[in-house]
Amino acid sequence: MAEIGIKDVRKTYGSTQILHGVDLNFKSGEFVVILGPSGCGKSTLLRMIAGLEEITSGEISIDGKVVNNLEPRDRGCSMVFQNYALYPHMNVAANIGYALKVAGVPRAERDRRIAETAKIVGLEELLDRKPAQLSGGQRQRVAMGRAIIREPKVFLFDEPLSNLDAKLRVQMRVEIRRLHKRLSATSVFVTHDQVEAMTLADKLIVMNKGHVEQVGTPLEIYHRPRTRFVGTFIGSPAMNFFDTTIAAGGDHVLLDGIVQAIDPVLGGQNAGTAVSVGIRPEHCRLVPAGTVNSVPANVDFIEELGSGRIVHVEIDGLSFAVSVEEDQFFEQGAVAGLQLPSEHIHLFSQETGLRLDDAPAATRQPAPKTVAA
Amino acid sequence: MIERTPILNAVTYFIMILGLILILGPFWMIFTASTQSLQEVTAVPFNMTPGGDFLKNVHAAWDRANLGPALLNSLITSLLVMVGKIALAALSAFAIVYFKSPLRHVFFWMVFLTLMLPLEVRVIPTYNIASDVFQPVRWIIQTITGIELSLQWNLLNSYSGLVLPLIATATGTFLYRQFYMTLPDELAEAAKMDGARPLRFFIDILLPLSRTNMLALATIMFVYAWNQYLWPKLMTTDASYQTAMVAMRALVPSVNALPEWNVSMAGALIIMLPPLVVVAVLQRWFVRGLVSTEK
Numbered sequence: 001m002a003e004i005g006i007k008d009v010r011k012t013y014g015s016t017q018i019l020h021g022v023d024l025n026f027k028s029g030e031f032v033v034i035l036g037p038s039g040c041g042k043s044t045l046l047r048m049i050a051g052l053e054e055i056t057s058g059e060i061s062i063d064g065k066v067v068n069n070l071e072p073r074d075r076g077c078s079m080v081f082q083n084y085a086l087y088p089h090m091n092v093a094a095n096i097g098y099a100l101k102v103a104g105v106p107r108a109e110r111d112r113r114i115a116e117t118a119k120i121v122g123l124e125e126l127l128d129r130k131p132a133q134l135s136g137g138q139r140q141r142v143a144m145g146r147a148i149i150r151e152p153k154v155f156l157f158d159e160p161l162s163n164l165d166a167k168l169r170v171q172m173r174v175e176i177r178r179l180h181k182r183l184s185a186t187s188v189f190v191t192h193d194q195v196e197a198m199t200l201a202d203k204l205i206v207m208n209k210g211h212v213e214q215v216g217t218p219l220e221i222y223h224r225p226r227t228r229f230v231g232t233f234i235g236s237p238a239m240n241f242f243d244t245t246i247a248a249g250g251d252h253v254l255l256d257g258i259v260q261a262i263d264p265v266l267g268g269q270n271a272g273t274a275v276s277v278g279i280r281p282e283h284c285r286l287v288p289a290g291t292v293n294s295v296p297a298n299v300d301f302i303e304e305l306g307s308g309r310i311v312h313v314e315i316d317g318l319s320f321a322v323s324v325e326e327d328q329f330f331e332q333g334a335v336a337g338l339q340l341p342s343e344h345i346h347l348f349s350q351e352t353g354l355r356l357d358d359a360p361a362a363t364r365q366p367a368p369k370t371v372a373a
Numbered sequence: 374m375i376e377r378t379p380i381l382n383a384v385t386y387f388i389m390i391l392g393l394i395l396i397l398g399p400f401w402m403i404f405t406a407s408t409q410s411l412q413e414v415t416a417v418p419f420n421m422t423p424g425g426d427f428l429k430n431v432h433a434a435w436d437r438a439n440l441g442p443a444l445l446n447s448l449i450t451s452l453l454v455m456v457g458k459i460a461l462a463a464l465s466a467f468a469i470v471y472f473k474s475p476l477r478h479v480f481f482w483m484v485f486l487t488l489m490l491p492l493e494v495r496v497i498p499t500y501n502i503a504s505d506v507f508q509p510v511r512w513i514i515q516t517i518t519g520i521e522l523s524l525q526w527n528l529l530n531s532y533s534g535l536v537l538p539l540i541a542t543a544t545g546t547f548l549y550r551q552f553y554m555t556l557p558d559e560l561a562e563a564a565k566m567d568g569a570r571p572l573r574f575f576i577d578i579l580l581p582l583s584r585t586n587m588l589a590l591a592t593i594m595f596v597y598a599w600n601q602y603l604w605p606k607l608m609t610t611d612a613s614y615q616t617a618m619v620a621m622r623a624l625v626p627s628v629n630a631l632p633e634w635n636v637s638m639a640g641a642l643i644i645m646l647p648p649l650v651v652v653a654v655l656q657r658w659f660v661r662g663l664v665s666t667e668k
Contacts, residue, residue, distance in 0.1 A: 071565075073565065078566055079566045087563075087564075089578075
């Protein structure tokens with residue numbers, strides 16, 4: 001159990017800057033998920049906490065103690081790697097117990113703790129097997145067992161589920177969450193899978209191009225994405241956008257010439273601003289063509305999900321995805337009416353990419369433009 | 374390639390059998406010669422069928438070349454060279470692959486360059502150093518401080534002298550480097566997270582994983598060391614340090630002596646045996662170590 005403090009941490013490789021000053025604080029026992037597209041620096045950040053990557057500038061502290069110059073073994077973290085990194089020549093028991101062996105724990109004590117750990121991760125039957133004789137999910141469990149046995153202050157997970165098939169991934173996700181509940185050590189989990197991120201996180205951190213875009217609970221991030229990027233990245237299918245300008249009155253924008261109501265207070269402050277209007281597919285409504293307050297839209301194609309369907313419609317060259325209920329059917333090529341409920345509309349400044357009602361205009365900063373390789 | 378072409382198959386087999394004869398023919402000659410008497414072996418044309426004097430010839434060769442101690446010397450030096458080469462190769466490749474020192478590429482290529490400098494090329498300077506190991510050290514100390522030291526270490530006529538100059542190995546380092554590079558980086562990182570220091574990682578993880586690689590190297594290096602002639606010949610004047618290869622010299626008929634090729638061949642057969650055994654025993658790992666790495 002430990003708090004983690006990250007203060008203005010930067011990372012450069014030669015002339016390429018990977019992290020541009022990251023400030024974060026993780027509470028003790030929290031399950032933190034860092035989410036971002038590949039190359040956003042999330043793994044680098046995790047590896048810097050672990051001590052596998054040098055910190056170019058800034059400060060990382062664990063439990064109030066600055067760890068910048070500590071070796072990984074002295075930081076009290078354990079890590080689960082993406083490809084598990086099990087020792088191929090050792091059996092499961094030896095893999096799990098290696099850290100204790102290195103630490104010089106006597107054999108009897110070691111065996112007892114290996115047995116205990118194996119029970120937690122459900123490997124009692126497999127202790128004599130070599131990693132090559134295990135399935136993907138079992139290897140994953142060994143990797144977790146290896147992390148647990150040291151009773152670390154901090155667990156670090158580097159995309160541990162991305163090598164598993166979809167079904168196993170869901171199962172392991174539940175197990176990781178259960179494990180966290182049981183051990184309640186501070187956990188940092190890196191992933192590019194938003195479903196994993198949403199389901200696991202107490203605190204979700206969205207990163208892009210070496211910047212932290214937003215920190216919050218999964219629900220905060222889903223309901224109030226701070227930037228257009230976060231809006232696009234969270235939610236499946238992705239948020240729909242169209243670019244327009246807030247009308248002079250400040251209470252509406254126009255989509256294909258038809259009035260779409262927006263929050264009048266917010267709009268009033270920003271009348272005339274060029275904005276990206278975002279709305280999630282699950283918040284759009286499809287109604288029979290010609291209904292009041294609806295925009296006529298051509299049904300482009302339909303993705304069937306069983307429990308519902310995603311209807312892709314097209315309005316004047318803009319395409320919108322709309323999630324509809326199981327009992328709503330639409331014909332390809334037909335015309336329907338699209339409604340955008342004003343309470344679900346997100347407004348982002350076209351200039352900065354920031355949410356309009358996020359911060360007072362004075363403290364708003366331009367969106368990150370630097371591109372990391 | 375799987376093709377159904379009987380003619381091509383016949384040609385392929387013909388070439389393979391021809392190759393086999395070319396390779397095995399000389400060995401058969403050595404064997405038959407070693408079983409014949411002096412009259413038979415000098416007969417023209419050479420008779421390719423075995424005679425009945427094998428044990429007599431072996432006995433004569435053993436006594437004449439004093440093969441007992443010579444074989445022991447060969448075995449000791451070859452094993453030492455083998456172990457030394459593997460240890461040095463594993464460690465230097467470890468340094469080159471796992472430690473991010475800025476000069477590691479320079480060092481690697483310097484090691485690699487020595488492939489072009491076999492012992493035969495550098496035999497005179499090597500002899501010079503072997504006869505007085507601290508010569509360069511003395512020279513450096515003298516030029517820097519002006520103090521003249523009387524540090525002396527002579528390697529001539531000793532096992533260290535037979536072994537040390539042969540231990541450096543570019544081939545082994547290269548083979549080990551390639552092997553380490555096939556291992557995922559996460560393995561080292563996982564060991565780091567588990568608290569293992571570099572040497573611990575080397576001993577607990579790298580060495581066991583490189584077993585096949587090590588045995589392949591052992592095979593090559595043992596045979597290499599066993600077959601050394603020039604260096605042992607140069608540096609052992611004391612007969613008690615003679616290796617089998619050097620002792621063999623006593624069996625080659627000189628100009629005015631009896632042309633006892635039967636005895637020479639019997640000696641050659643004896644000397645050939647240990648490397649043959651090593652290759653036969655280790656060949657399974659030898660092939661695996663060179664072809665692929667264990668998953």
